[in-house]
Amino acid sequence: MTTIKLYDLARVTKSGGSWSYNVWKTRLALNYKGISYTTIWVDHSTIKSTLEAIGVTPNTSGKGFEYTVPTVKLQDDSIITESAKIASKLEDIQPSPSLRLDTNLQAEADSVVRMVYAPLLPIYMPHVAREVIDKSTVPAFAKSRHARFGMSLEEMEGLIGEEQAWEATKPGFEAMKKLLRERKEDEGPFIHGSQLCYADFVLVAVFEALRRVGIDMFEKAIGMDPSFEKLYDACEAWVQNDQ
Ligand SMILES: N[C@@H](CCC(=O)N[C@@H](CS)C(=O)NCC(=O)O)C(=O)O
Numbered sequence: 001m002t003t004i005k006l007y008d009l010a011r012v013t014k015s016g017g018s019w020s021y022n023v024w025k026t027r028l029a030l031n032y033k034g035i036s037y038t039t040i041w042v043d044h045s046t047i048k049s050t051l052e053a054i055g056v057t058p059n060t061s062g063k064g065f066e067y068t069v070p071t072v073k074l075q076d077d078s079i080i081t082e083s084a085k086i087a088s089k090l091e092d093i094q095p096s097p098s099l100r101l102d103t104n105l106q107a108e109a110d111s112v113v114r115m116v117y118a119p120l121l122p123i124y125m126p127h128v129a130r131e132v133i134d135k136s137t138v139p140a141f142a143k144s145r146h147a148r149f150g151m152s153l154e155e156m157e158g159l160i161g162e163e164q165a166w167e168a169t170k171p172g173f174e175a176m177k178k179l180l181r182e183r184k185e186d187e188g189p190f191i192h193g194s195q196l197c198y199a200d201f202v203l204v205a206v207f208e209a210l211r212r213v214g215i216d217m218f219e220k221a222i223g224m225d226p227s228f229e230k231l232y233d234a235c236e237a238w239v240q241n242d243q
Pocket residue numbers: 020021022023044047064065067068069070081082083084144
């Protein structure tokens with residue numbers, strides 16, 4: 001039986017594993033459900049040609065990148081791109097344990113994550129270029145950032161200092177704290193308390209991506225509120241499979 005193929009972004013060395021935020025949402029879901037998969041590593045010079053070759057249609061909305069991971073090739077050879085669509089397909093293929101998909105809650109979690117992520121991009125992207133990806137792929141990485149954000153990595157880095165960037169994440173982390181508090185049904189670590197749902201993975205993915213890109217960033221983020229560490233620790237079993 002062929003297993004699911006997961007397309008993910010490579011890093012310069014194999015150790016350290018997956019580092020990409022959106023792919024972590026899918027890995028968490030796959031690992032939680034115990035679905036077996038193999039990873040096909042692409043990089044910023046090969047993502048387009050690889051995904052084009054398996055029949056992915058480009059995102060031409062003008063929002064986001066043209067070709068993205070996570071993309072999966074399922075056992076029946078169908079291809080799905082977009083983490084939210086993949087989550088819903090995985091839930092159909094294997095309903096138990098359930099991801100308890102709730103589109104409104106996922107949208108809320110997505111928006112909280114964006115509030116945290118956006119101010120960090122000027123420090124995160126240049127750091128990825130310097131420390132995470134292979135040097136030979138940096139020009140392609142820089143080119144697609146330029147197309148998306150309208151500036152070079154150097155210009156991006158000059159936008160804001162590190163301290164100011166972290167200061168600007170505070171409303172996002174406050175919103176995350178609120179999200180982790182207002183729907184609790186008991187003392188459990190997840191949004192709903194002791195019952196996990198996919199929106200928890202949307203939040204955990206941001207911590208995991210930061211951990212895989214720079215441990216200092218992870219420690220700063222997770223230290224913002226005790227509820228973050230509780231949530232992360234409760235999901236730790238599902239961040240182990242990173243290959
Ligand atoms: N909405 C998409 C976003 C996917 C996305 O932007 N993925 C990033 C990696 S985290 C990517 O593939 N970027 C392509 C690139 O960096 O060129 C999803 O949820 O899957």
